[in-house]
Amino acid sequence: MIVGIALGALLVAAVLVSAIAGQFGVSLTEVVGSLLRSLGIPNGWAPDDPTTEAALWVIRFPRIVMACAVGAALAVAGAVMQAIFGNPLAEPGVVGVSSGAALGAAIAIVGGMLALGEWTIAVLAFAGGLLATLLVYGVSRANGRTEVVTLLLTGIAVNAFGGAGLAFLLFLAGSASREQIVFWQLGSLSGSLWREAAIVAVVAVAGTAVAVALGRRFDILALGERNARHLGIDVERLRFGSIVLVALLTGAAVAFVGIIAFVGLVVPHLMRMILGPSHRALLVASAVGGALLLVVADLLARTLVPGAELPIGLLTSLIGGPFFFVLLWRQRRASGGWA
Amino acid sequence: MGVIRAEAVTVSLGGRAVVREVDLRVESGELLALVGPNGAGKSTLLSALSGERVPDAGRVLVEGRPVDAIDPLELARIRSVLTQDNAVSFPFRVAEVVEMGRSPWARTPGRDRDEQAIRSALERADVVHLADRRFTELSGGERARVSLARVLAQDTPIVLLDEPTAALDLRHQEDVLRIARELVGEGRTVVVVLHDLSLAGAYADRVALLDDGALRALGTPVEVLTEPLVSAVYRLPVEVLVRDSRPLVIPRRHP
Numbered sequence: 303m304i305v306g307i308a309l310g311a312l313l314v315a316a317v318l319v320s321a322i323a324g325q326f327g328v329s330l331t332e333v334v335g336s337l338l339r340s341l342g343i344p345n346g347w348a349p350d351d352p353t354t355e356a357a358l359w360v361i362r363f364p365r366i367v368m369a370c371a372v373g374a375a376l377a378v379a380g381a382v383m384q385a386i387f388g389n390p391l392a393e394p395g396v397v398g399v400s401s402g403a404a405l406g407a408a409i410a411i412v413g414g415m416l417a418l419g420e421w422t423i424a425v426l427a428f429a430g431g432l433l434a435t436l437l438v439y440g441v442s443r444a445n446g447r448t449e450v451v452t453l454l455l456t457g458i459a460v461n462a463f464g465g466a467g468l469a470f471l472l473f474l475a476g477s478a479s480r481e482q483i484v485f486w487q488l489g490s491l492s493g494s495l496w497r498e499a500a501i502v503a504v505v506a507v508a509g510t511a512v513a514v515a516l517g518r519r520f521d522i523l524a525l526g527e528r529n530a531r532h533l534g535i536d537v538e539r540l541r542f543g544s545i546v547l548v549a550l551l552t553g554a555a556v557a558f559v560g561i562i563a564f565v566g567l568v569v570p571h572l573m574r575m576i577l578g579p580s581h582r583a584l585l586v587a588s589a590v591g592g593a594l595l596l597v598v599a600d601l602l603a604r605t606l607v608p609g610a611e612l613p614i615g616l617l618t619s620l621i622g623g624p625f626f627f628v629l630l631w632r633q634r635r636a637s638g639g640w641a
Numbered sequence: 642m643g644v645i646r647a648e649a650v651t652v653s654l655g656g657r658a659v660v661r662e663v664d665l666r667v668e669s670g671e672l673l674a675l676v677g678p679n680g681a682g683k684s685t686l687l688s689a690l691s692g693e694r695v696p697d698a699g700r701v702l703v704e705g706r707p708v709d710a711i712d713p714l715e716l717a718r719i720r721s722v723l724t725q726d727n728a729v730s731f732p733f734r735v736a737e738v739v740e741m742g743r744s745p746w747a748r749t750p751g752r753d754r755d756e757q758a759i760r761s762a763l764e765r766a767d768v769v770h771l772a773d774r775r776f777t778e779l780s781g782g783e784r785a786r787v788s789l790a791r792v793l794a795q796d797t798p799i800v801l802l803d804e805p806t807a808a809l810d811l812r813h814q815e816d817v818l819r820i821a822r823e824l825v826g827e828g829r830t831v832v833v834v835l836h837d838l839s840l841a842g843a844y845a846d847r848v849a850l851l852d853d854g855a856l857r858a859l860g861t862p863v864e865v866l867t868e869p870l871v872s873a874v875y876r877l878p879v880e881v882l883v884r885d886s887r888p889l890v891i892p893r894r895h896p
Contacts, residue, residue, distance in 0.1 A: 534716065
């Protein structure tokens with residue numbers, strides 16, 4: 303409870319700071335006033351200048367909503383993935399789900415496919431993510447559990463294939479598509495649009511709700527598949543539903559902003575250290591924590607280098623990489639080997 | 642009758658019949674021990690009785706109904722299973738692990754007994770003092786007892802135990818079988834896979850001796866655990882001492 307309030311407060315603070323900060327100066331009172339006015343509460347703080355209003359509502363707010371939605375979706379996807387793999391190192395980026403989704407999206411970009419309108423990229427990203435998840439799941443499990451080595455080796459294979467596919471598409475692509483694909487691989491929230499952010503937000507909220515509803519079952523799955531089955535859990539259905547959920551969350555998250563790695567690894571792990579492994583609390587906290595992490599990361603990406611913008615995927619990998627090393631090292635020490 | 646009935650059950654793994662045409666009835670209020678050499682098919686037979694493994698031929702009835710026709714959640718309120726795989730993926734606390742045993746009773750009137758069932762399970766398995774510890778930090782023997790507590794908390798009329806004594810010291814081995822006897826005393830049915838023949842002889846009402854997948858003998862301990870039968874099945878000469886009509890099986894070490 304205290305953790306929840308603290309995370310919520312931090313998220314609100316991060317959102318406000320992110321709305322203020324940037325090349326175009328906006329004050330805190332203007333942000334709050336503008337938000338209040340949009341809720342139908344007239345007040346004196348709201349900015350009169352239409353440029354300020356536009357900077358907030360056309361550029362900053364959709365971007366912040368996108369950051370929250372993507373962060374929550376990735377963190378929840380990571381936590382769900384760890385639950386069904388029975389392994390705290392499973393993460394959409396590490397095991398290649400993200401690169402599967404990226405490949406799907408790149409095919410849509412290069413092929414110029416618009417069969418499903420602006421949803422085409424998102425749908426193909428989802429399809430690519432789903433295929434990659436099914437592949438990893440099918441290959442890397444033995445006796446209802448996944449060993450670290452197998453998981454990581456499978457991830458290497460899937461990532462290599464996804465990377466090769468992307469390289470091939472880069473080779474085929476015209477310079478405009480090429481730029482779009484490179485942007486994809488690095489990840490960026492710049493230029494987020496309301497309608498894109500809304501799609502991701504809907505998926506993130508619905509996906510988190512479904513995951514939380516399955517929380518008790520994920521707990522029991524920690525006993526191993528056989529024991530879960532003996533406790534009346536329909537393991538096959540839970541597993542398949544969870545894989546679709548992971549692919550949907552990851553696909554939606556990467557569809558518009560590209561690959562942002564390690565969020566699904568770092569956030570659930572920290573939350574597990576603070577709250578314990580019980581999934582219902584863990585999933586809710588991961589959603590909020592993921593949103594917080596991405597809002598902060600995006601803020602840094604926008605402001606760290608004056609006049610330029612770092613790709614956000616670069617930042618999360620910069621933090622996530624060493625973190626992953628530490629986790630790996632600890633797990634190795636705990637199990638006395640690479641099993 | 643019989644609470645659990647196996648009718649000509651055959652189970653094949655990789656083309657080889659691991660359990661062959663086993664007929665078995667376990668009555669309510671009975672403790673049956675499944676014994677036999679490694680690879681005789683004890684665990685496979687137990688998993689067929691639990692409904693986990695579907696027999697290639699024959700069928701298993703639980704309380705008169707084919708086991709595969711019972712809804713998994715309802716089945717989980719009828720029979721509990723202690724498997725040999727007792728790892729837990731994340732550092733849950735012992736109390737949480739034991740509480741998971743109550744999950745089949747969620748949204749049923751049985752949930753009113755949750756608290757009492759968990760407390761009594763922790764006490765019976767002698768793990769009350771571990772309740773706040775993380776499962777992943779426990780020793781092998783402690784994990785085995787916590788897993789047993791989880792199964793006890795499930796509070797089912799049928800309890801299936803697959804080598805529950807494997808990781809335990811002498812006192813806790815005796816404890817587990819004493820608990821099994823208490824369960825039987827409450828009118829429950831217990832089937833337990835054991836390697837220690839003297840332990841089986843001391844606590845079981847009946848013993849089923851498996852040999853290469855087939856049921857070699859079924860009867861009271863003194864009927865089944867005889868020198869010629871055990872020596873033949875285990876291919877090791879043994880001596881059987883009978884005390885208070887309970888057999889003690891000792892290998893002949895100095896021929």
